[in-house]
Amino acid sequence: MASSGFIILYFTFSYISAKKAFVTVQCKTEQERQYGQKSMLDCLVIVSEEVADPQILLVNWKKEGAEEPLLLYDEGKTEHLPRFSFAESPWNDRNMNVSLLITDTAVQDEDVYTCDVMMISGGDSSQTRLKVTAKYKTPNVTLKPDEINHDTLTCNTDGGYPEGRLHWFDEYNTEWTQSAEMEAKQTKSGLFQLSSRLTLLSGIKFSKYTCVVFNASGGREDEAILEILLSQILQQGLDPVHKVVAPLVVIGSLIVGLLLTLLYYKRRRQHDKILLFFSGNHQGLNTHDSNFEEGMSLKLLYNSIYKI
Numbered sequence: 001m002a003s004s005g006f007i008i009l010y011f012t013f014s015y016i017s018a019k020k021a022f023v024t025v026q027c028k029t030e031q032e033r034q035y036g037q038k039s040m041l042d043c044l045v046i047v048s049e050e051v052a053d054p055q056i057l058l059v060n061w062k063k064e065g066a067e068e069p070l071l072l073y074d075e076g077k078t079e080h081l082p083r084f085s086f087a088e089s090p091w092n093d094r095n096m097n098v099s100l101l102i103t104d105t106a107v108q109d110e111d112v113y114t115c116d117v118m119m120i121s122g123g124d125s126s127q128t129r130l131k132v133t134a135k136y137k138t139p140n141v142t143l144k145p146d147e148i149n150h151d152t153l154t155c156n157t158d159g160g161y162p163e164g165r166l167h168w169f170d171e172y173n174t175e176w177t178q179s180a181e182m183e184a185k186q187t188k189s190g191l192f193q194l195s196s197r198l199t200l201l202s203g204i205k206f207s208k209y210t211c212v213v214f215n216a217s218g219g220r221e222d223e224a225i226l227e228i229l230l231s232q233i234l235q236q237g238l239d240p241v242h243k244v245v246a247p248l249v250v251i252g253s254l255i256v257g258l259l260l261t262l263l264y265y266k267r268r269r270q271h272d273k274i275l276l277f278f279s280g281n282h283q284g285l286n287t288h289d290s291n292f293e294e295g296m297s298l299k300l301l302y303n304s305i306y307k308i
Ligand SMILES: *[C@@H]1O[C@H](CO)[C@@H](O)[C@H](O)[C@H]1NC(C)=O
Pocket: 042, 043, 044, 087, 088, 089, 097, 099
């Protein structure tokens, strides 16, 4: 820890250096680094040529407003917190590169850092801001009916920082984001989870929906495309038939029962799916391949009804 003697020296030298500026510390004002990676806060001590054999007495790296140093070189000894070290390793007091290295950069490391340096010939201090970024994962899109049976697209992504946005586009690149609801949650690690719901109030109108994740500075990062299968569109097209069949079930259960029996024997292999259809309980659309089969069996049923 800095002895009081050094602190007095420091202020004395600061006073001198304010007049003559023998020593200056130069840090980049802002440095952007990646989450989970190593971050170097680049700082260099510049000593005027008049100073022969420049030697550093003290280096103190700390976060703005914090008392505890992250890295302290004083009286020939170096102390540091676990993830912090000199970028130049091994470092010695004649090395003017006092850059700080942070390993496994966390969201919490995003802050303003101060580097104080003291030499026989003077002292100086400089600040640098660390900005942390993390790329969002490739989003996932699912298609499911909501509580009141509207087809709803949900897009999820996580692992990004700072807070990003999810946008929706159809196959003609028309944006649907305005009709969607987005939610952003910050996890314990500080990274964001984004989720967006797009309810298709008037049904599936397009064969392709794209969910794009944009980062905090508006850069397009990644996307997920949901292609709706032909069979699923067929199923949608069959909706009016569904409405015709429903009253039939109520009014003439006998006829339906007969029809079911008939179909059972005719199309034994599609038995399950047809039953499902009549009970008005058929599964919501999803991207699964089995829907193709389901779509086809409904198509067959459609044909049967109209032939009868
Ligand atoms: C300081 O040292 C690090 C690690 O060796 C190096 O990457 C960086 O470029 C140096 N900075 C300057 C300003 O020389």
